[in-house]
Amino acid sequence: MKTITINNFTIPVRLTASARRKRSIAMQIDQQWVHIRTPLRFRMQDVDAFLQKKQHRILKHWQKAQQKATITNDFVKGDAIPFLGKNYPLDLVHGWSTKWSLELLHDRFQLTLPKNTNESQIGELMQKYLKKRYMQQSKEIISREVIRCEKEFGCSVQEIYIKNYKAKYGQCIWQEVFFSYKIVQFPLCIIRHIVCHELAHIEHKNHGPHFKALLRQMDPETPKHEQRIRENGIMLE
Numbered sequence: 001m002k003t004i005t006i007n008n009f010t011i012p013v014r015l016t017a018s019a020r021r022k023r024s025i026a027m028q029i030d031q032q033w034v035h036i037r038t039p040l041r042f043r044m045q046d047v048d049a050f051l052q053k054k055q056h057r058i059l060k061h062w063q064k065a066q067q068k069a070t071i072t073n074d075f076v077k078g079d080a081i082p083f084l085g086k087n088y089p090l091d092l093v094h095g096w097s098t099k100w101s102l103e104l105l106h107d108r109f110q111l112t113l114p115k116n117t118n119e120s121q122i123g124e125l126m127q128k129y130l131k132k133r134y135m136q137q138s139k140e141i142i143s144r145e146v147i148r149c150e151k152e153f154g155c156s157v158q159e160i161y162i163k164n165y166k167a168k169y170g171q172c173i174w175q176e177v178f179f180s181y182k183i184v185q186f187p188l189c190i191i192r193h194i195v196c197h198e199l200a201h202i203e204h205k206n207h208g209p210h211f212k213a214l215l216r217q218m219d220p221e222t223p224k225h226e227q228r229i230r231e232n233g234i235m236l237e
Helices: 044-053 055-069 119-153 181-185 188-203 209-218 222-232
Strands: 002-006 009-018 026-029 034-039 080-083 086-094 101-104 109-113 159-163 170-173 176-180
Touching: 002 055, 009 055, 026 055, 034 044, 044 055, 080 119, 080 181, 101 119, 109 119, 119 159, 119 176, 119 181, 119 188, 119 209, 170 188, 176 181, 176 188, 181 188, 188 209, 188 222, 209 222
Parallel strands: 009 034, 086 109, 159 176
Antiparallel strands: 002 009, 026 034, 080 086, 101 109, 170 176
């Protein structure tokens, strides 16, 4: 198993060579691995040079991932729930009905628990209702942004899908676009950038100069938004 040691932290690295990658190296960091995807026949010394160059970023996101890994499903009052770039505290309220509800109020998320709630169920059910809430909100927000892009730039989208991706924020296949529901944690400007990125792929399938030019036309602040995603990307696991 390949590893990289940074400031006395030994971090495991998983390498994957793909014929779909032409030149660049892709990196994703989760709670278990630094995933490196390279083109076929990529030299190991180039991978090592890439890892050395990205040491600061790797350590930063690895430590963040480990912190998240220590958080159990036992949500408690005051826990932070990320939504549209902000962290909202969680408020637990014991209700009198037999139904659960999760609402975003002005300054907090409120989870209303039904009477006779088993405390051991709160974490698991909170995850379930938070995912449901994210799915609903991401569908609404992304649909609005797609409609806006269609009107402004003449894009033509046949279908929008909200998925539970673990390695990407979005995907475009012909005129169908797919998005991770978790991007709803990002600020709206970043969600707009991700939507523009995928819609630009309807016209240009690769990341060549024509694609980049169209993306900058659709989102003039593309460099700023791409940098923000690199530095503060959300965990998809």
